[in-house]
Amino acid sequence: MALINVSCDDCPIHRKSIFKGIDESDMLDLNIKKTCFFYRRGQVIYYEGKGALGIYCVYQGKIKVFKLGSEGKEQIVRVALPGELLGLRSMISGKPYAASATALDDSVCCFINKRKFFQLTLKYPELSQRIMLTLSFLLEGAENKITSLAQKSVRERVAETLLALDETFRPDHSNDGTVISLSREDLANLVGTATETLIRLLSEFKHDQLIEIRGRKIKVLNKKALLKIGKAFPA
Amino acid sequence: MALINVSCDDCPIHRKSIFKGIDESDMLDLNIKKTCFFYRRGQVIYYEGKGALGIYCVYQGKIKVFKLGSEGKEQIVRVALPGELLGLRSMISGKPYAASATALDDSVCCFINKRKFFQLTLKYPELSQRIMLTLSFLLEGAENKITSLAQKSVRERVAETLLALDETFRPDHSNDGTVISLSREDLANLVGTATETLIRLLSEFKHDQLIEIRGRKIKVLNKKALLKIGKAFPA
DNA sequence: TTTTTTTTCTGACACTTGTCATTGTTGTTT
DNA sequence: AAACAACAATGACAAGTGTCAGAAAAAAAA
Numbered sequence: 001m002a003l004i005n006v007s008c009d010d011c012p013i014h015r016k017s018i019f020k021g022i023d024e025s026d027m028l029d030l031n032i033k034k035t036c037f038f039y040r041r042g043q044v045i046y047y048e049g050k051g052a053l054g055i056y057c058v059y060q061g062k063i064k065v066f067k068l069g070s071e072g073k074e075q076i077v078r079v080a081l082p083g084e085l086l087g088l089r090s091m092i093s094g095k096p097y098a099a100s101a102t103a104l105d106d107s108v109c110c111f112i113n114k115r116k117f118f119q120l121t122l123k124y125p126e127l128s129q130r131i132m133l134t135l136s137f138l139l140e141g142a143e144n145k146i147t148s149l150a151q152k153s154v155r156e157r158v159a160e161t162l163l164a165l166d167e168t169f170r171p172d173h174s175n176d177g178t179v180i181s182l183s184r185e186d187l188a189n190l191v192g193t194a195t196e197t198l199i200r201l202l203s204e205f206k207h208d209q210l211i212e213i214r215g216r217k218i219k220v221l222n223k224k225a226l227l228k229i230g231k232a233f234p235a
Numbered sequence: 236m237a238l239i240n241v242s243c244d245d246c247p248i249h250r251k252s253i254f255k256g257i258d259e260s261d262m263l264d265l266n267i268k269k270t271c272f273f274y275r276r277g278q279v280i281y282y283e284g285k286g287a288l289g290i291y292c293v294y295q296g297k298i299k300v301f302k303l304g305s306e307g308k309e310q311i312v313r314v315a316l317p318g319e320l321l322g323l324r325s326m327i328s329g330k331p332y333a334a335s336a337t338a339l340d341d342s343v344c345c346f347i348n349k350r351k352f353f354q355l356t357l358k359y360p361e362l363s364q365r366i367m368l369t370l371s372f373l374l375e376g377a378e379n380k381i382t383s384l385a386q387k388s389v390r391e392r393v394a395e396t397l398l399a400l401d402e403t404f405r406p407d408h409s410n411d412g413t414v415i416s417l418s419r420e421d422l423a424n425l426v427g428t429a430t431e432t433l434i435r436l437l438s439e440f441k442h443d444q445l446i447e448i449r450g451r452k453i454k455v456l457n458k459k460a461l462l463k464i465g466k467a468f469p470a
Numbered sequence: 471t472t473t474t475t476t477t478t479c480t481g482a483c484a485c486t487t488g489t490c491a492t493t494g495t496t497g498t499t500t
Numbered sequence: 501a502a503a504c505a506a507c508a509a510t511g512a513c514a515a516g517t518g519t520c521a522g523a524a525a526a527a528a529a530a
Contacts, residue, residue, distance in 0.1 A: 067378060067379075067381075067382045069382050069385070069386035069387070070386070070387070070466040071386065073386055075381060075382040075385050075386060077378050077381060077382075088371075089371040089374055089375060092367045092368060092371045093368060093371045093372065093375070098375050098378065098379075099378065122360070125357070125360075125363075128360075128363045128367070131367060132327045132363070132366060132367060132370065133327060133328060135367065135370035135371060135374060136323075136327045136328045136370060137328070138374055139324055139370060139373055139374050139377060140324060140328070140333050142374060142377035142378055142381060143302060143312050143333065143334065143377055144302075144333075145377075145381050146302075146310060146312060146377060146380050146381055146384060146427075147302045147304050147310040147312075149381060149384040149385055149427070150304070150310050150384055150427030150428075151304035151305070151306065151308055151310060151427070152304070152305070153486070153487090154486080154487070155486090183507075183508095184507075184508060184509090185507085192381075192384070192385030192386070193385075193487075193488085194487070194488050194489075195507095195508090196487095196488075196489080196490095196508095196509085196510085197486090197487060197488070199508065199509060199510085200487095200509085200510080202509095203509075203510085215495090215496070215497090215508090216496090216507085216508085231305040388516070388517090389516080389517070390516090418477075418478095419477075419478065419479090420477085428517080428518085429517075429518050429519075430477095430478090431478095431479080431480085431517095431518075431519080431520095432516090432517060432518070434478065434479060434480085435479085435480085435517095438479075438480090450478095450525095450526070450527090451477085451478090451526095471530100472529105472530085473528100473529080473530070474527105474528080474529070474530080475526105475527080475528070475529080476525105476526080476527070476528080477524105477525080477526065477527080478523105478524080478525065478526080479522105479523080479524070479525080480521105480522090480523075480524090481520105481521090481522090481523100482519105482520090482521090483518105483519090483520090484517105484519085484520105485516105485517090485518085485519100486515105486516090486517080486518090487514105487515090487516080487517090488513105488514090488515085488516090489512105489513085489514085489515095490511105490512090490513090490514105491510105491511090491512090491513105492509100492510085492511085492512105493508105493509080493510080493511100494507105494508080494509070494510090495506100495507080495508065495509085496505105496506085496507070496508080497504105497505090497506075497507085498503100498504080498505075498506085499502105499503085499504075499505085500501105500502090500503080500504090
């Protein structure tokens with residue numbers, strides 16, 4: 001982890017982030033007050049159990065947010081991409097982080113102080129509104145995941161997860177060429193299964209030409225078939 | 236379902252609900268504008284997929300909030316008790332309900348119009364704050380449930396769920412005498428397992444004197460042992 | 471009450487999934 | 501480049517869990 005300097009002006013997403021619509025002057029101030037960090041793959045942004053002093057805004061890269069189960073196994077709760085916030089819930093509740101966050105790729109995250117953030121919410125009511133929307137969105141995703149974990153087979157969940165990742169990791173507006181690059185262990189921890197089981201199912205999907213595997217890179221070839229296996233509705 | 240008239244003054248929880256701190260006059264107005272419904276056990280408050288016109292505030296009873304899986308099986312996402320809100324997320328996001336809600340006991344819920352509600356949030360910023368807290372709380376619960384479903388055995392989850400219900404259903408300040416009264420099917424749908432499996436585990440726990448079963452009523456006898464089985468941390 | 475329906479419970483069995491052990495492969499370091 | 505470490509893949513096996521079928525018990529209706 002190292003300090004780095006990136007400007008909100010260059011931020012690829014700030015016009016789409018929850019900060020859109022903020023005055024020029026406040027944006028400049030935010031730009032100065034924030035602290036940006038560069039994280040190499042595998043490095044930790046924050047640990048479960050630690051106190052939250054503010055939020056992180058993902059500027060670049062991919063961040064996995066996970067909880068540790070009673071046996072020490074990671075359960076990935078979500079993967080955060082540029083423009084998304086980390087630690088929102090803990091900042092709001094004032095309680096310690098309920099999950100840890102580490103970088104899946106080399107990443108940059110900007111830290112925004114709690115006080116600064118709450119100042120902005122006071123000035124911009126639409127910011128509060130957008131936070132509620134963000135939380136609602138996360139909650140909906142979490143409840144879908146609960147239903148999936150409780151009722152679907154691992155096979156179904158793997159198909160579902162591959163499709164979701166294919167969608168999430170897709171570069172803007174590109175129609176093809178999405179490549180999922182995660183360790184098998186991370187993928188398994190996202191699906192909620194043992195690494196070996198995940199690998200077996202990937203092999204099966206590969207054999208059936210539903211996906212293409214090159215090292216740790218996975219490419220979805222047959223969405224329709226995966227949709228059917230995952231018993232999911234088309235996005 | 237039938238119209239009924241209950242007053243916020245008599246509301247057993249309004250001093251603890253998110254509406255605490257609202258002016259007398261606004262409270263009176265809310266009291267008039269709200270619509271209260273009485274639901275007999277099993278009756279529906281709202282259906283997944285329908286549009287949300289406002290929120291419901293639980294006044295009395297127990298409400299199960301559930302999603303339907305791809306095979307039509309219910310997954311209970313949470314059980315809402317007096318003072319809690321139903322449909323908050325859909326009202327905020329403006330999207331259709333992502334879950335259905337039905338009464339587990341004879342219950343009373345008060346409906347508050349979307350417009351009225353947003354009026355109040357504009358006047359009382361602390362209300363927005365409390366909504367965010369509520370959403371954060373729900374999200375934390377959901378993420379814990381994800382980890383539990385992904386990593387724990389059914390046996391562990393049954394123990395965990397029994398303890399959680401014992402806590403949730405406990406009458407205020409009473410130290411003993413909590414009785415869980417749910418159908419086996421609902422319990423199974425809460426735990427995320429087949430009804431038969433749940434019943435077998437209940438029989439086992441009963442045999443080991445961890446719980447007492449009288450019809451559909453379950454009483455926790457040995458919390459410590461259940462905690463150990465559930466690999467949970469003491470509340 | 472008696473009858474009917476619903477719910478709970480038990481048994482048998484198959485199959486999905488996790489665990490352990492081993493080998494092959496990829497990528498990193500010296 | 502060789503040596504090493506990390507990761508990916510496969511096999512064998514046991515245990516947990518879901519499904520189906522049917523009996524017992526409880527609740528609801530007549």
